[in-house]
Amino acid sequence: MSTSPPHGAVRAHWPRPSAWPVWVVPLLVLAVEFFGTMAAQHGASRDRTWNRGDGWGHGPGWGDGSHTYGTTHLDALGFAIVLAGPALLLLRRRYPVPTLAATGLLTGLYFLRAYPYGPAFAAVGVAMLGAIVAGHRLVAWAGTAVSVAVYFGITALIGVPFGERGTPGRPFPVEEPSVGGVSVVVGWSLAVLVTAELVRMTGQRAAERARTRAEEERRQASEERLRMARELHDVLAHNISMINVQAGVALHLMDGDPEQARTALAAIKEASKEALTEMRSVIGALRAQGETAPRSPTAGLGRLDDLLDRARSAGLAVDAEITGKRRPLPAGADLAAFRIVQESLTNVTRHAGPGPVTVRVRIAYREREIEVRVEDDGRGASLLDDHPGGSGIRGMRERAAALGGTFDAGPRAGGGFAVRAALPLNGEPEDDADGDGATGTTGAGEGTPAERGGR
Numbered sequence: 001m002s003t004s005p006p007h008g009a010v011r012a013h014w015p016r017p018s019a020w021p022v023w024v025v026p027l028l029v030l031a032v033e034f035f036g037t038m039a040a041q042h043g044a045s046r047d048r049t050w051n052r053g054d055g056w057g058h059g060p061g062w063g064d065g066s067h068t069y070g071t072t073h074l075d076a077l078g079f080a081i082v083l084a085g086p087a088l089l090l091l092r093r094r095y096p097v098p099t100l101a102a103t104g105l106l107t108g109l110y111f112l113r114a115y116p117y118g119p120a121f122a123a124v125g126v127a128m129l130g131a132i133v134a135g136h137r138l139v140a141w142a143g144t145a146v147s148v149a150v151y152f153g154i155t156a157l158i159g160v161p162f163g164e165r166g167t168p169g170r171p172f173p174v175e176e177p178s179v180g181g182v183s184v185v186v187g188w189s190l191a192v193l194v195t196a197e198l199v200r201m202t203g204q205r206a207a208e209r210a211r212t213r214a215e216e217e218r219r220q221a222s223e224e225r226l227r228m229a230r231e232l233h234d235v236l237a238h239n240i241s242m243i244n245v246q247a248g249v250a251l252h253l254m255d256g257d258p259e260q261a262r263t264a265l266a267a268i269k270e271a272s273k274e275a276l277t278e279m280r281s282v283i284g285a286l287r288a289q290g291e292t293a294p295r296s297p298t299a300g301l302g303r304l305d306d307l308l309d310r311a312r313s314a315g316l317a318v319d320a321e322i323t324g325k326r327r328p329l330p331a332g333a334d335l336a337a338f339r340i341v342q343e344s345l346t347n348v349t350r351h352a353g354p355g356p357v358t359v360r361v362r363i364a365y366r367e368r369e370i371e372v373r374v375e376d377d378g379r380g381a382s383l384l385d386d387h388p389g390g391s392g393i394r395g396m397r398e399r400a401a402a403l404g405g406t407f408d409a410g411p412r413a414g415g416g417f418a419v420r421a422a423l424p425l426n427g428e429p430e431d432d433a434d435g436d437g438a439t440g441t442t443g444a445g446e447g448t449p450a451e452r453g454g455r
Helices: 024-050 076-091 096-112 119-133 137-158 179-253 258-286 301-313 331-351 391-404
Strands: 317-323 356-365 369-377 407-409 419-422
Touching: 024 076, 024 096, 024 119, 076 096, 076 119, 096 119, 096 137, 119 179, 137 179, 137 419, 179 258, 179 331, 179 391, 179 419, 258 301, 301 317, 301 331, 301 356, 331 356, 331 369, 331 419, 391 407, 391 419
Parallel strands: 317 356
Antiparallel strands: 356 369, 369 419, 407 419
């Protein structure tokens, strides 16, 4: 049973921005806005000095005919706006809409005051992104459109010519709207909104993929639990039934036939050892990653002789026959065939009634399937599908159905019980440990040490 980890090694990668501490983005925005604004103010001051000889803001500029722009020197209010925008972003995850509204007002106030052009819009851009990612799409789009319209409406009413921008003595020395200015603001707003929508859709797709992976992992875990439950049921039911029968024989013969009682006790020891080994193999799948896998062989028809010997030691007369070319089988079909025979023998031991009971086991290797038949002539109560507390037949049927095969079980005409399963041979066969390709009838003691060794 494989205990290898289900997934490959996990590659190290940077966490998504949504997983960063809430203060990281505001700190980055603060650095960009502060140093970018100081650089913009320094450039505006240099331009004013350069053009002082020809009147403020109207000189030849930088020598290429372009004009400089006036600006209001950063004062306490300007610095407060630059610092307050990033600070408000600390609330963007809990209160995305109020954060967007507050940063938008601060950004509008900054440009109405005609402070230096710079990255003062970074905070409101992050707030727009946060609102859309949080699901407030309508508020972000409509709010941005209304805010831009209101801003340019105000500047149309109170604005001054571009050459007088930042004139001292006016509380809001903002320039009048122009085609270029409107185009820049609208284009930037659309770029941020569209980028935010792309980020939102990417996050939704990632979340959907994560949900799909989680559902698939839960389904696989459920199937694995079911498979392990079947394995444990087959292992314990078979071996505990054998132990129970042999213990009854030993108690009955303890005084009258000590040698026969010794044989029964030896069978009990072997069955208990087999049960413990099988349980370790099944439960070994629960080991943590990195631990070694069980070294015992996997259950399969290669161990059929050992299984039949234990059934004979329990007092059953077992007649086994294998037809067709014996060959390696896919792991699923090999294990299912073995477990069906095992569970059928267990049911005979528990339900066939007083002996002697003869069991006929037939294994037929065909080109595309393997057929398993187990019949007995017992006189006990028939084992129905709805037998109280029983899950043996249901487990055998599930094994066959999981491989796309067929399964039938029911009383035989004239007494006894019959089980038949046809399992398709799909997939790659396991390596044949014993290399036995012979055809014929099995009997006690046949098979190589690899077949008889047990798991």
